[in-house]
Amino acid sequence: MGGVAEAADGVPGVDVSNWTGDVDWGSVASGGAKFAFVQATEGTNYRNPRFDAQYGGAAGAGLIRGAYHFAQPHESDGAAQADYFLQNGGNWISDGQTLPGVLDIEDNPYKDKNGKNNCYDLSTEDMVTWIKDFTKKYHEATGRRAIIYTTTSWWQTCTGNSAAFKSNPLWLARWGDDPGELPKSWKRHTFWQSAEKGTLAGGQNSFNGSESQLKELANPPAEVTVSGAARNRKTYTVTVSNTGPHPVKDVKVSGRAFGGQRVVKAPGCKFSGTAVLCQVGELTRGQKATFTITTKPSRSKGTVGLNITVGSVKLTLKAR
Template sequence: MKSLDALPVGLLALADAVTGSPVGQRAASVRGFDVSNHQSSVDFNEAYADGARFVMIKATEGTVFEDPNFGKFHAAAAQAGLVRGGYHFGHPGADKGAAEADFFLRHGGGWSNDGVSLPGMLDLESAKGKPECYGLSAEAMVLWISDFVETYREATGRYPMIYTGPSWWKECTGDSQAFKDKCPLVLARYSSAVGPVPGGWKAQTIWQNGDKSPWGGDADVFNGDATELKKLAAG
């Protein structure tokens, strides 16, 4: 995911609630990717033909930025048959979590019970030019995230996914376990292996394992099969 001024980051992760594995890892064969205004054009039909089955598309950032590519990318992804969802790059502390959730919901971040729309995703990571953890204590950060999460849940009936990296989560939330049973984890780690999962989550559901997908944007892998991906979309 990339903020307007963010350094590159990478990795998606979602909590796995149905696996019998001790660590929740399953056959991860469903590929996907994420895109934003940093990509001028994307061939979603080619992505689908190559095996991609889902995409996350940046919709908003803070309370003022609407991604200019969101509408056309979302429509093209839908036409190509991809499961898709929007994401919001958070600015904790700059505005209330509820205010950012409302802005996200008004500009593409909602969820539809159509079987092909993923719940929205809150992107939490460091941003260039911003203080570490946005100047918030771990307690204040957890409260900000809760404000966003509960506002989104009240509006849509779904908890949003949370995108973050292990080191950011540990440093900025104190490795909080407050969301492990609510929000699917989107884990950011560029590596050859998923590695330890923070925050008490059982496992990632999507692993973003690189900053260059074959179709543009970052590369993701869903922790499950295509049927389970559709179950996540259906809620």
């Protein structure tokens, strides 16, 4: 269900493009802005000629910055445009000052030139697929969820008000005194563009949170996902995946068999009696490690299994 966001002061910021021209970033920072979004690319053949100066200038003035891509969904698929964005300024780096990249997808501004409607002549199903392809490619490359910039009316019309993008932060465009109704995928906005221009250079924006939360969005903690399966009464698998943006080190997987069984085999792990301990020295972004644990039940019936602990995550694998 869509929600209604409440207006809040938030943390101020700006967005700029080639059309903004040269920016006095010192003035932007002294005026209270804490972040800036800079257009990097459009389609697969345009790169903002002022991008390097604007992006570097924002960082030099101490602002947290992020790059955005203006989508042209009728020209090429989402993955191709994500690639172009990543190669031309949109790649996320772990420097504590870089926000996840933005997919700017909104009304077609070139209707007179390309002859397409506001949805670029894509069906709602094809548009959702296009956005999924872009955001999937970006996540695979960076470990970050791309921010989506859009309007509620465009989202409702051109995606059928899709609810498929809950994990992507929302940058809502709505000029006025409050953000208003949100698209169906989101219960809250992360950024809000409230005006095309104002006291600061470029578009006027706010972050829906504290400055410390803004910094955490630029530099989130490591993220590990744990999954497992009981393949039968004797064989269990546990997979540890690095699904975040940072490498993780010294991951410990500890397990204990229950139901009257003991561990008899666990390649790459130490085990004794009912206990097993597996360790991973390092998992780079996107890497995973799978362990297979074999047990010997003392009885042929009844519930058996493994209790697995990885950090604060606890997982119970059962078999009958």
